[in-house]
Amino acid sequence: DGGITQSPKYLFRKEGQNVTLSCEQNLNHDAMYWYRQDPGQGLRLIYYSQIVNDFQKGDIAEGYSVSREKKESFPLTVTSAQKNPTAFYLCVTQPGLNQPQHFGDGTRLSIL
Amino acid sequence: GQQLNQSPQSMFIQEGEDVSMNCTSSSIFNTWLWYKQEPGEGPVLLIALYKAGELTSNGRLTAQFGITRKDSFLNISASIPSDVGIYFCAGQRTSGSRLTFGEGTQLTVNP
Numbered sequence: 001d002g003g004i005t006q007s008p009k010y011l012f013r014k015e016g017q018n019v020t021l022s023c024e025q026n027l028n029h030d031a032m033y034w035y036r037q038d039p040g041q042g043l044r045l046i047y048y049s050q051i052v053n054d055f056q057k058g059d060i061a062e063g064y065s066v067s068r069e070k071k072e073s074f075p076l077t078v079t080s081a082q083k084n085p086t087a088f089y090l091c092v093t094q095p096g097l098n099q100p101q102h103f104g105d106g107t108r109l110s111i112l
Numbered sequence: 113g114q115q116l117n118q119s120p121q122s123m124f125i126q127e128g129e130d131v132s133m134n135c136t137s138s139s140i141f142n143t144w145l146w147y148k149q150e151p152g153e154g155p156v157l158l159i160a161l162y163k164a165g166e167l168t169s170n171g172r173l174t175a176q177f178g179i180t181r182k183d184s185f186l187n188i189s190a191s192i193p194s195d196v197g198i199y200f201c202a203g204q205r206t207s208g209s210r211l212t213f214g215e216g217t218q219l220t221v222n223p
Contacts, residue, residue: 006154033210042118042200042215043155058210090154100145101202101211103154 003027004104006091011109021076021107023091031094032074033101036060036087043090049074078109086111118201118214125191126222133199133217134185141203144177144184145211149198158199159186191221 005024013019023032031050035043045058049068063082068074078085091104118135125131135144143162147155159170161177161184168175174187184203188195201214 009152035213040215042116042213044213045210048210092154100143100157100160102157103147106152106154108152 004091004093004102006089006104006107009105009107011107013109013111015111016080018080019078019085019109021078021089021091021109023074023076023104024072025074025091025093026072027093027095027102028071029093029095029102030071031096031101032068033092033094034058034064034066034074034076035090035092037090037106038087046076046089085109116201116203116212116214118217120217121215122218122220124220124222127192129191131188131191131195131219132185133201134183135201135203135214136183137203137212138182139203139205140181141205141212142181143204144175145202145204146173146175146184146186147200147202149200149216151197155200188219191219193221193223195219195221 003026007022033048034046037043044060046064047066049055052071055068065077089107092101094101116135116137145160146158149155159168159175164181165179166177172189198216198218200216202211204211
């Protein structure tokens, strides 16, 4: 979707290193979400934030951390504690009440 | 976290055929969404449903919000090769709450 920028599109890191995935939006949307997608599976929620300076754990938060210091930005850090970090990561925004979510183009993370 | 039951998991059809897929849940949802995802990209919203019984079309796509609020289906009529992709349903319980996703239906259309 236009207005949601995930970078980089592909990311390679060595095992044991922390890595931060960027998500920036210029849509002025309040809520932002991070999902993880594995081959042949649906999307699983990692973390979400409804407003600035506040965020909640999703279903699979272990091994991940986030921050929401600005409305436009919701970076996701994949720490060395995440046992199986290789996946496709999707950042999502939502304008507000009763509005559908909009997806970024994703970052594919591969751990070497 | 709960996943929706989406079926079928995959479909292989001939160009021109109609397609039908559905999602069911043991819980009530107040919003149902249908997304399409192409390889290497994020899902794109196709249809959003907000009222039980609602039937909404978007070109050759038609989706319905089940009366019980526990299911939804998506139909694609007269399929074409560019319909290929993974189709996801998603449910939302209350406005602004997180989405619950189905596991996706992989659609392959043979010319």
